[in-house]
Amino acid sequence: MLDYKFIKDNLEAVKANIANRFMQADAEMVVALYDKRNGFIVEIDEQRRLRNENAAKMKGPMDQAARQALIEEGKKIKEEISRLESEAEETLKLLDMEGSKIPNMAHPDAPVGKEDKDNTEIARFGEPTKFPFKAKDHVELMEALDLVDFETAARVSGSKFYYLKNEAVLLEMALTRYALDILQKHGFTLTITPDIAREEILEGTGFNPRGAESNIYALEGTGTCLIGTAEIPLGGYYAGQIVDFSKGPILMAGVSHCFRREAGAAGQYSKGLYRVHQFTKIEMFAFTRAEDSDAMHMKLREIEEEIFRSLGIPFRVVDTCTGDLGAPAYRKFDLEAWMPGRGDEGDWGEITSTSNCTDFQARRLGIRYKNDEGKNVIAHTLNGTAIAISRGLISVIENGQQEDGSIRIPEKLVPYCGFEKIGPR
RNA sequence: GGAGAGGUGUCCGAGUGGCCGAAGGAGCACGCUUGGAAAGCGUGUGUAUCGCAAGGUACCGGGGGUUCGAAUCCCCCCCUCUCCGCCA
Numbered sequence: 001m002l003d004y005k006f007i008k009d010n011l012e013a014v015k016a017n018i019a020n021r022f023m024q025a026d027a028e029m030v031v032a033l034y035d036k037r038n039g040f041i042v043e044i045d046e047q048r049r050l051r052n053e054n055a056a057k058m059k060g061p062m063d064q065a066a067r068q069a070l071i072e073e074g075k076k077i078k079e080e081i082s083r084l085e086s087e088a089e090e091t092l093k094l095l096d097m098e099g100s101k102i103p104n105m106a107h108p109d110a111p112v113g114k115e116d117k118d119n120t121e122i123a124r125f126g127e128p129t130k131f132p133f134k135a136k137d138h139v140e141l142m143e144a145l146d147l148v149d150f151e152t153a154a155r156v157s158g159s160k161f162y163y164l165k166n167e168a169v170l171l172e173m174a175l176t177r178y179a180l181d182i183l184q185k186h187g188f189t190l191t192i193t194p195d196i197a198r199e200e201i202l203e204g205t206g207f208n209p210r211g212a213e214s215n216i217y218a219l220e221g222t223g224t225c226l227i228g229t230a231e232i233p234l235g236g237y238y239a240g241q242i243v244d245f246s247k248g249p250i251l252m253a254g255v256s257h258c259f260r261r262e263a264g265a266a267g268q269y270s271k272g273l274y275r276v277h278q279f280t281k282i283e284m285f286a287f288t289r290a291e292d293s294d295a296m297h298m299k300l301r302e303i304e305e306e307i308f309r310s311l312g313i314p315f316r317v318v319d320t321c322t323g324d325l326g327a328p329a330y331r332k333f334d335l336e337a338w339m340p341g342r343g344d345e346g347d348w349g350e351i352t353s354t355s356n357c358t359d360f361q362a363r364r365l366g367i368r369y370k371n372d373e374g375k376n377v378i379a380h381t382l383n384g385t386a387i388a389i390s391r392g393l394i395s396v397i398e399n400g401q402q403e404d405g406s407i408r409i410p411e412k413l414v415p416y417c418g419f420e421k422i423g424p425r
Numbered sequence: 426g427g428a429g430a431g432g433u434g435u436c437c438g439a440g441u442g443g444c445c446g447a448a449g450g451a452g453c454a455c456g457c458u459u460g461g462a463a464a465g466c467g468u469g470u471g472u473a474u475c476g477c478a479a480g481g482u483a484c485c486g487g488g489g490g491u492u493c494g495a496a497u498c499c500c501c502c503c504c505u506c507u508c509c510g511c512c513a
Contacts, residue, residue: 041475045482055494059443074493242435376472
């Protein structure tokens with residue numbers, strides 16, 4: 001969430017930002033509600049002061065009549081306070097509701113635009129893989145090699161679930177371990193996170209656990225949800241705490257399952273493993289001082305590039321446009337891998353994403369640090385995908401396909417897999 | 426899941442209705458002392474919010490309640506520990 005005082009002091013900029021992001025939020029209403037809430041606070045505080053004063057008069061011994069008069073006075077104040085409090089509560093609820101719709105400010109260099117085609121390509125590694133034969137998509141390749149089973153999963157769990165089978169299982173483990181080794185080398189603390197988190201943590205991280213358009217599975221009657229990404233349990237790791245940056249930023253890596261409802265998402269571009277209800281992901285998360293987050297964002301992006309470059313997968317990097325940022329992000333870079341089986345002739349498909357959320361998540365999560373003046377200030381948080389296994393599998397398998405339907409494993413991955421190729425069979 | 430014991434500031438820990446934003450200690454910061462350090466002595470040491478400020482208000486796990494007045498009494502919830510049950 002954004003700071004209300006900031007919204008009030010920078011109303012025009014906040015409104016422009018909402019427009020640039022094509023979001024529905026009413027900054028003016030937030031300011032009006034904020035002022036109204038502050039009015040209540042002043043009134044309530046004044047009444048409480050009167051109450052405390054009145055109560056203090058009664059400390060010592062005194063005659064019955066005087067005491068009785070003070071008690072009567074106290075009762076009146078009490079009623080007034082509770083009347084004001086119940087009125088204020090409604091304003092507070094509205095403020096919170098409207099306030100949480102206001103997105104984070106965007107980086108001045110983030111391209112302004114509405115949808116993915118407005119993203120700016122800023123780097124490219126390798127060139128789209130060319131085959132002397134008609135490329136197949138990962139579904140065809142994997143089903144032929146008995147590496148995946150969507151049909152049985154649909155019967156057992158529903159559509160958009162899958163069983164990974166045989167070498168694909170080992171490939172998932174190999175990609176996981178490969179990414180973790182790289183992250184450990186870069187100083188990340190490795191974790192396997194809970195796959196379930198409390199709703200407050202979801203909300204603090206900027207996810208909406210409820211509503212028809214929510215992408216989150218809520219666990220009925222528990223106040224908890226299945227996580228959609230390890231960003232949630234990692235972001236929540238220091239919730240309510242004052243973190244110590246004396247040894248530099250805090251880097252955490254999390255292995256988790258990700259659960260997404262993906263309600264309404266369908267079509268050719270969601271085929272196979274591309275958009276599923278459950279997958280494994282290795283996530284990077286960073287907590288930094290305010291002045292360090294831009295540099296950290298570049299570092300996360302470089303690590304993502306390192307992982308896919310070393311796997312020999314062609315990809316490009318895009319600077320995500322304002323309309324595509326999502327509420328918490330200040331700036332976002334996506335890596336899009338070349339997927340030879342995507343669409344008719346292959347296409348780019350998003351494989352990782354790294355966001356600088358500045359203090360937007362940390363404000364509601366209550367994550368702070370002591371700055372040089374010894375003041376507690378809100379930390380910055382960043383996240384980035386090291387590798388999302390399902391899409392990682394797509395890129396490895398589609399780019400590694402051979403004419404005979406076998407899959408060549410990237411060289412760097414061979415020691416982790418224990419095999420150089422899968423198939424043919 | 427059942428029974429019990431707890432949750433107080435950075436940490437340990439006192440506090441069972443008003444004198445408590447909270448004793449005492451540790452830690453930390455600054456000063457004195459020292460050749461330098463340790464010890465010692467002294468001083469200071471939470472956060473949020475409203476306000477130009479003075480100052481006010483709130484916060485003792487969270488939320489309700491009782492009361493003129495709650496860290497303290499009552500109810501619900503969360504968490505930790507011990508024992509039992511169940512279980513991988």
